[in-house]
Amino acid sequence: MSAGATAARPQPLRPRTEAKRARIVEVAMLHFARQGYEAARVSDIAEELGIAKGSIFQHFGSKDGLFFEAYKKATRAFSPYLNVPPDIRARGFFAILRYWLVRTEHMVREDWIPYRVYLMGNYGTDLALRRDINRFLIAEDPYGRVAFVRFGLERGELRQDLDVEVIVSIIDWMVERFQDALLTEELDPGLFRRPGDVAEKKEARINQFLAILRRAIGK
Structure with a gap:
């Protein structure tokens, strides 16, 4: 990076992307609540949503990352x-x-x-x-x-x-x-x-x- 360059700022999520993330977290909360952290499976969450499991990992990185977002949503409630x-x-x-x-x-x-x-x-x-x-x-x-x-x-x-x-x-x-x-x-x-x-x-x-x-x- 040149001396005059500045680091790129993260781009805000598009409304459709935000809505998709919110829906994933909503369904994940229900699965975690019903089955517990260990028993809940990302593949089951993806199946209920009608999306690929990889799409969830693309948004949240891992099962831990998905649960962390679910936890934050829970506490904010x-x-x-x-x-x-x-x-x-x-x-x-x-x-x-x-x-x-x-x-x-x-x-x-x-x-x-x-x-x-x-x-x-x-x-x-x-x-x-x-x-x-x-x-x-x-x-x-x-x-x-x-x-x-x-x-x-x-x-x-x-x-x-x-x-x-x-x-x-x-x-x-x-x-x-x-x-x-x-x-x-x-x-x-x-x-x-x-x-x-x-x-x-x-x-x-x-x-x-x-x-x-x-x-x-x-x-």
Whole structure:
């Protein structure tokens, strides 16, 4: 390349190409959700779409690349933390957390495909793909965790001596793992569903969890 040359910029995708990619990802999400990452086959996805398997690889490079796009679409289907009814938001940080924890099972029933893909991305992929997923979550923050933590800090509900990123990490590690445990009941017997469990027990566990979290990061 000559000294005066500039690198070519990637050309934007044409509308038909964008539509085709979107349709491939949509069908792939359903296959991954129904069959799991390992059992889902690119050839089956291609057959349902009526296209060549090579066409999918041309767009996404590999099965991992296809799943990564499906995972991104799944996470973007979820509401950010602060997207709650006004009366819940007015009650503050921990009321918002309670709102989402209580709604966990309802959300997975209403939109089970994204949640299954989400869980697979978090627990059912290899380290290389998981690394790409982590980079995406940090760069894009689809759940609005940073904005949510700043909201809590501005209201004076959270400890001021902790760095924002530390609190964000605690929310990630503790809240989302607790929520995942609630979700796994929809896939397999989960941590919070033993024989004879009733709604009151689940409510008590949510209360206990929030009390622990409040002691860790609350004022």
